[in-house]
């Protein structure tokens with residue numbers, strides 16, 4: 001029987017290289033990346049994946065040229081809520097992950113609005129990781145616990161103080177565009193995730209690629225430190 005990961009995390013990389021190969025500005029790569037993102041969500045839904053986390057903007061991505069950062073912030077403010085009919089039709093609940101309070105106001109508002117508007121959709125929960133960093137996430141959870149007066153931290157306490165504690169740990173982390181690193185993504189919950197690295201640049205991704213990575217996932221034996229008989 002084919003085993004479907006409950007939660008897949010996607011490090012969507014290669015937008016810039018995709019654009020460069022076409023003599024286009026990097027921003028054109030991000031727009032194409034957004035189209036791929038929709039196809040990948042549909043691919044997840046078709047496979048029965050219940051949770052997906054899409055790495056959209058890291059805590060380190062502020063280092064990019066200002067016009068590129070502005071363009072990405074514009075995508076968050078203008079495009080995300082504009083896709084509401086897509087979420088409604090497909091039962092997509094949007095959650096944000098990361099410190100969106102540091103975003104320009106219109107981007108922050110649009111993300112808050114979309115989370116509220118989609119909160120009852122239940123085919124798939126999609127976390128958009130924006131101004132997200134795995135190290136910052138752990139610090140935020142520990143600080144939240146300290147504020148409650150907790151004096152001794154455990155893995156369970158850290159998880160319980162995550163932004164979306166109902167989202168289960170990631171089973172599979174996928175990275176496009178041929179890089180072999182985690183780039184500060186889901187550091188805590190990746191403890192026992194499987195990893196699949198693909199050469200294909202993110203804007204070229206579609207529904208079939210989701211089936212392919214799930215096929216690869218099915219070749220893995222997850223032992224969680226134990227012994228499989």
Ligand code: IPE
Pocket residue numbers: 012013014015016017018056057058061072177
């Ligand atoms: C990933 O594509 C998208 C974001 C980080 C926002 P990149 O923009 O990193 O693309 P490359 O790595 O430069 O090709």
Ligand code: IPE
Pocket residue numbers: 011012013014055056057058061179181183
């Ligand atoms: C990781 O990609 C961040 C996102 C996909 C949002 P980067 O392109 O920023 O990562 P590095 O710089 O190659 O590690």
Ligand code: MG
Pocket residue numbers: 013014015
């Ligand atoms: Mg990159």
